[in-house]
Amino acid sequence: GKRNCKTQVHDWKAGCARAGCSYNFNVTGKRDGEKPAFEAYCSSDDSGYFTPCEMLKGPAGTEIAAELAPYDFTTANAHLLHNVTYNYIGHYNATFNHFAAPPYDFKVKPEQL
Template sequence: MVSFTALALLATSAMAGPVARQIAIPENWDWQVENWEAGCGRSGCYYNFNVTVPTIKGEIAGVKAYCHGYEQGYDNSFTVPSTYETCQLLEGVNNGVAARFSLRENDGQGFGPKEIEVSFLYAGYEDRPAYNFSGSHEARYNQFVAPQLNFTITPTKVFGIA
Protein backbone atom coordinates (compact mmCIF):
# COMPACT_ATOMS: atom_id res chain seq x y z
CA MET A 1 0.00 0.00 0.00
CA VAL A 2 1.27 3.47 -0.86
CA SER A 3 1.26 6.01 1.93
CA PHE A 4 -0.12 9.53 1.65
CA THR A 5 3.36 10.90 2.43
CA ALA A 6 4.90 9.02 -0.49
CA LEU A 7 2.22 10.34 -2.86
CA ALA A 8 2.65 13.89 -1.59
CA LEU A 9 6.42 13.67 -2.03
CA LEU A 10 6.04 12.30 -5.56
CA ALA A 11 3.56 15.03 -6.51
CA THR A 12 5.70 17.89 -5.19
CA SER A 13 8.87 16.56 -6.83
CA ALA A 14 7.05 16.30 -10.16
CA MET A 15 5.82 19.89 -9.85
CA ALA A 16 9.29 21.16 -8.96
CA GLY A 17 10.89 19.64 -12.07
CA PRO A 18 11.66 21.69 -15.16
CA VAL A 19 8.76 22.42 -17.46
CA ALA A 20 9.57 22.07 -21.14
CA ARG A 21 8.17 24.90 -23.22
CA GLN A 22 7.96 24.53 -26.94
CA ILE A 23 8.51 27.36 -29.38
CA ALA A 24 7.18 27.59 -32.92
CA ILE A 25 9.31 28.18 -36.00
CA PRO A 26 8.49 31.74 -37.10
CA GLU A 27 6.60 31.98 -40.39
CA ASN A 28 8.58 33.00 -43.47
CA TRP A 29 11.84 32.86 -41.48
CA ASP A 30 14.27 32.06 -44.28
CA TRP A 31 18.01 32.02 -43.66
CA GLN A 32 20.09 33.52 -46.47
CA VAL A 33 23.16 31.56 -47.58
CA GLU A 34 25.65 33.60 -49.61
CA ASN A 35 28.91 32.81 -51.40
CA TRP A 36 28.38 29.03 -51.15
CA GLU A 37 31.34 27.05 -52.44
CA ALA A 38 31.86 23.31 -52.13
CA GLY A 39 34.15 20.76 -53.69
CA CYS A 40 35.44 17.23 -53.22
CA GLY A 41 38.75 15.42 -53.25
CA ARG A 42 39.89 11.90 -52.44
CA SER A 43 39.66 12.48 -48.69
CA GLY A 44 36.14 13.94 -48.81
CA CYS A 45 34.26 17.14 -49.51
CA TYR A 46 34.41 20.65 -48.07
CA TYR A 47 32.13 23.68 -47.87
CA ASN A 48 32.35 27.37 -47.01
CA PHE A 49 29.67 30.05 -47.01
CA ASN A 50 28.13 32.97 -45.11
CA VAL A 51 24.70 32.61 -43.54
CA THR A 52 22.37 35.32 -42.27
CA VAL A 53 19.69 34.33 -39.77
CA PRO A 54 17.33 37.33 -39.68
CA THR A 55 16.09 38.92 -36.49
CA ILE A 56 12.47 38.37 -35.49
CA LYS A 57 11.67 41.72 -33.87
CA GLY A 58 11.00 41.40 -30.16
CA GLU A 59 11.63 37.63 -30.20
CA ILE A 60 14.87 36.30 -31.70
CA ALA A 61 18.13 38.19 -32.26
CA GLY A 62 19.59 37.22 -35.62
CA VAL A 63 23.21 36.68 -36.60
CA LYS A 64 25.52 36.60 -39.59
CA ALA A 65 28.20 33.90 -39.61
CA TYR A 66 30.95 32.39 -41.74
CA CYS A 67 30.80 28.59 -41.92
CA HIS A 68 33.41 26.19 -43.24
CA GLY A 69 34.07 22.54 -42.71
CA TYR A 70 34.90 19.15 -44.13
CA GLU A 71 33.14 15.88 -44.59
CA GLN A 72 34.27 13.42 -41.96
CA GLY A 73 34.56 9.68 -42.22
CA TYR A 74 37.25 9.04 -44.86
CA ASP A 75 38.87 6.45 -42.59
CA ASN A 76 35.49 4.68 -42.24
CA SER A 77 34.44 4.79 -45.92
CA PHE A 78 32.18 7.76 -45.14
CA THR A 79 29.84 5.69 -42.97
CA VAL A 80 30.26 8.02 -39.97
CA PRO A 81 28.16 11.21 -39.90
CA SER A 82 30.04 14.50 -39.83
CA THR A 83 29.84 16.51 -36.63
CA TYR A 84 28.57 20.06 -36.56
CA GLU A 85 31.32 22.68 -36.94
CA THR A 86 30.78 25.95 -35.10
CA CYS A 87 30.57 28.92 -37.46
CA GLN A 88 32.39 32.20 -36.82
CA LEU A 89 29.99 34.99 -35.87
CA LEU A 90 30.44 38.10 -38.02
CA GLU A 91 27.46 40.03 -36.64
CA GLY A 92 25.29 39.46 -33.59
CA VAL A 93 25.99 38.01 -30.16
CA ASN A 94 24.76 35.33 -27.73
CA ASN A 95 23.19 33.08 -30.38
CA GLY A 96 25.25 30.67 -32.47
CA VAL A 97 25.35 28.84 -35.79
CA ALA A 98 26.87 25.50 -36.77
CA ALA A 99 26.90 23.47 -40.00
CA ARG A 100 27.74 20.00 -41.29
CA PHE A 101 27.34 17.78 -44.31
CA SER A 102 24.66 15.09 -44.15
CA LEU A 103 25.78 11.48 -44.17
CA ARG A 104 26.86 10.40 -47.64
CA GLU A 105 24.33 8.05 -49.23
CA ASN A 106 25.80 4.73 -50.20
CA ASP A 107 23.71 4.20 -53.33
CA GLY A 108 26.60 3.86 -55.78
CA GLN A 109 25.43 6.88 -57.76
CA GLY A 110 26.20 9.75 -55.42
CA PHE A 111 28.97 12.29 -55.44
CA GLY A 112 29.50 13.55 -51.93
CA PRO A 113 26.88 14.30 -49.29
CA LYS A 114 23.52 15.36 -50.68
CA GLU A 115 22.74 18.11 -48.14
CA ILE A 116 24.25 20.81 -45.99
CA GLU A 117 22.62 20.99 -42.55
CA VAL A 118 22.60 24.29 -40.65
CA SER A 119 21.73 24.71 -36.98
CA PHE A 120 20.90 27.97 -35.18
CA LEU A 121 21.16 28.07 -31.38
CA TYR A 122 18.77 30.55 -29.78
CA ALA A 123 20.51 30.98 -26.43
CA GLY A 124 18.55 30.69 -23.20
CA TYR A 125 18.08 33.71 -20.96
CA GLU A 126 16.93 33.87 -17.33
CA ASP A 127 13.92 31.50 -17.18
CA ARG A 128 13.69 30.93 -20.96
CA PRO A 129 15.40 27.73 -22.15
CA ALA A 130 17.67 27.57 -25.19
CA TYR A 131 16.28 26.31 -28.50
CA ASN A 132 17.90 24.76 -31.53
CA PHE A 133 16.44 25.44 -34.97
CA SER A 134 17.72 23.47 -37.95
CA GLY A 135 17.22 23.22 -41.67
CA SER A 136 18.97 21.83 -44.72
CA HIS A 137 19.51 22.46 -48.41
CA GLU A 138 20.83 20.49 -51.34
CA ALA A 139 24.65 20.56 -51.40
CA ARG A 140 25.86 21.74 -54.81
CA TYR A 141 29.48 21.17 -55.74
CA ASN A 142 30.61 24.22 -57.68
CA GLN A 143 34.36 24.37 -57.04
CA PHE A 144 36.16 25.43 -60.25
CA VAL A 145 33.06 24.90 -62.43
CA ALA A 146 30.55 27.57 -61.40
CA PRO A 147 30.41 30.85 -59.50
CA GLN A 148 29.60 30.97 -55.80
CA LEU A 149 25.91 30.39 -55.13
CA ASN A 150 23.25 32.09 -53.02
CA PHE A 151 20.14 30.30 -51.71
CA THR A 152 17.82 30.15 -48.71
CA ILE A 153 17.34 27.57 -45.97
CA THR A 154 13.99 27.35 -44.22
CA PRO A 155 14.21 25.79 -40.75
CA THR A 156 12.09 22.66 -40.40
CA LYS A 157 12.92 21.43 -36.88
CA VAL A 158 13.09 23.00 -33.43
CA PHE A 159 13.74 21.52 -30.02
CA GLY A 160 14.45 22.80 -26.53
CA ILE A 161 17.85 22.38 -24.89
CA ALA A 162 18.08 21.80 -21.16
Protein backbone atom coordinates in the same frame (compact mmCIF):
# COMPACT_ATOMS: atom_id res chain seq x y z
CA GLY B 1 3.95 31.98 -33.76
CA LYS B 2 4.18 31.86 -37.48
CA ARG B 3 7.73 31.31 -38.74
CA ASN B 4 8.35 32.75 -42.17
CA CYS B 5 11.98 33.47 -41.40
CA LYS B 6 14.48 32.04 -43.83
CA THR B 7 18.20 31.82 -43.33
CA GLN B 8 20.15 33.17 -46.30
CA VAL B 9 23.29 31.35 -47.42
CA HIS B 10 25.74 33.43 -49.47
CA ASP B 11 28.70 32.40 -51.63
CA TRP B 12 28.22 28.65 -51.18
CA LYS B 13 31.25 26.65 -52.27
CA ALA B 14 31.60 22.90 -51.78
CA GLY B 15 33.80 20.37 -53.48
CA CYS B 16 35.46 17.00 -53.13
CA ALA B 17 39.04 15.96 -53.73
CA ARG B 18 40.91 12.78 -52.89
CA ALA B 19 41.27 13.94 -49.28
CA GLY B 20 37.49 14.34 -48.90
CA CYS B 21 34.85 17.02 -49.26
CA SER B 22 34.80 20.54 -47.86
CA TYR B 23 32.58 23.62 -47.86
CA ASN B 24 32.56 27.30 -47.02
CA PHE B 25 29.83 29.93 -47.05
CA ASN B 26 28.41 32.94 -45.22
CA VAL B 27 25.01 32.74 -43.58
CA THR B 28 22.70 35.51 -42.38
CA GLY B 29 19.38 35.55 -40.58
CA LYS B 30 16.96 38.40 -39.90
CA ARG B 31 15.41 39.03 -36.49
CA ASP B 32 12.29 36.90 -36.05
CA GLY B 33 10.50 36.90 -32.69
CA GLU B 34 12.94 35.53 -30.12
CA LYS B 35 15.53 34.82 -32.80
CA PRO B 36 18.06 37.65 -33.16
CA ALA B 37 19.64 38.76 -36.42
CA PHE B 38 23.02 37.17 -37.09
CA GLU B 39 25.80 36.70 -39.62
CA ALA B 40 28.35 33.89 -39.61
CA TYR B 41 31.07 32.28 -41.73
CA CYS B 42 31.04 28.49 -41.93
CA SER B 43 33.76 26.23 -43.28
CA SER B 44 34.76 22.63 -42.62
CA ASP B 45 34.87 19.17 -44.15
CA ASP B 46 32.54 16.18 -44.39
CA SER B 47 33.47 14.80 -40.97
CA GLY B 48 29.81 14.10 -40.26
CA TYR B 49 29.71 16.37 -37.22
CA PHE B 50 28.27 19.84 -36.76
CA THR B 51 31.12 22.35 -36.80
CA PRO B 52 30.71 25.75 -35.10
CA CYS B 53 30.68 28.69 -37.50
CA GLU B 54 32.56 31.92 -36.85
CA MET B 55 30.06 34.52 -35.62
CA LEU B 56 30.52 37.85 -37.43
CA LYS B 57 27.42 39.62 -36.03
CA GLY B 58 24.86 38.73 -33.41
CA PRO B 59 24.28 38.87 -29.66
CA ALA B 60 26.35 36.89 -27.17
CA GLY B 61 25.07 33.34 -26.85
CA THR B 62 24.11 33.03 -30.51
CA GLU B 63 25.63 29.92 -32.04
CA ILE B 64 25.52 28.68 -35.61
CA ALA B 65 26.88 25.30 -36.66
CA ALA B 66 26.96 23.57 -40.04
CA GLU B 67 27.35 20.01 -41.25
CA LEU B 68 28.06 18.74 -44.75
CA ALA B 69 26.44 15.36 -45.32
CA PRO B 70 27.12 14.26 -48.90
CA TYR B 71 24.89 11.47 -50.13
CA ASP B 72 26.04 11.23 -53.71
CA PHE B 73 28.67 12.79 -55.92
CA THR B 74 26.53 15.65 -57.23
CA THR B 75 24.56 16.82 -54.22
CA ALA B 76 25.78 18.17 -50.91
CA ASN B 77 23.23 18.06 -48.12
CA ALA B 78 23.95 21.16 -46.02
CA HIS B 79 22.56 21.23 -42.49
CA LEU B 80 22.54 24.41 -40.41
CA LEU B 81 21.98 24.48 -36.67
CA HIS B 82 20.98 27.81 -35.10
CA ASN B 83 21.05 27.73 -31.31
CA VAL B 84 19.91 30.64 -29.14
CA THR B 85 17.18 29.74 -26.65
CA TYR B 86 15.44 27.62 -29.21
CA ASN B 87 17.09 25.20 -31.60
CA TYR B 88 16.27 25.51 -35.27
CA ILE B 89 17.63 23.30 -37.98
CA GLY B 90 17.36 23.64 -41.73
CA HIS B 91 18.33 21.38 -44.62
CA TYR B 92 19.18 22.26 -48.19
CA ASN B 93 20.25 19.99 -51.02
CA ALA B 94 23.05 22.07 -52.50
CA THR B 95 25.43 21.02 -55.24
CA PHE B 96 29.15 20.40 -55.16
CA ASN B 97 30.11 23.42 -57.24
CA HIS B 98 33.66 24.25 -56.19
CA PHE B 99 35.36 23.09 -59.39
CA ALA B 100 32.49 23.25 -61.87
CA ALA B 101 30.40 26.34 -61.18
CA PRO B 102 30.57 29.73 -59.46
CA PRO B 103 29.49 30.23 -55.83
CA TYR B 104 25.76 30.77 -55.41
CA ASP B 105 23.18 31.80 -52.82
CA PHE B 106 20.10 30.02 -51.47
CA LYS B 107 17.60 30.22 -48.62
CA VAL B 108 17.10 27.61 -45.90
CA LYS B 109 13.78 27.48 -44.03
CA PRO B 110 14.43 26.61 -40.39
CA GLU B 111 12.29 24.10 -38.50
CA GLN B 112 12.04 24.27 -34.72
CA LEU B 113 13.45 21.23 -32.91
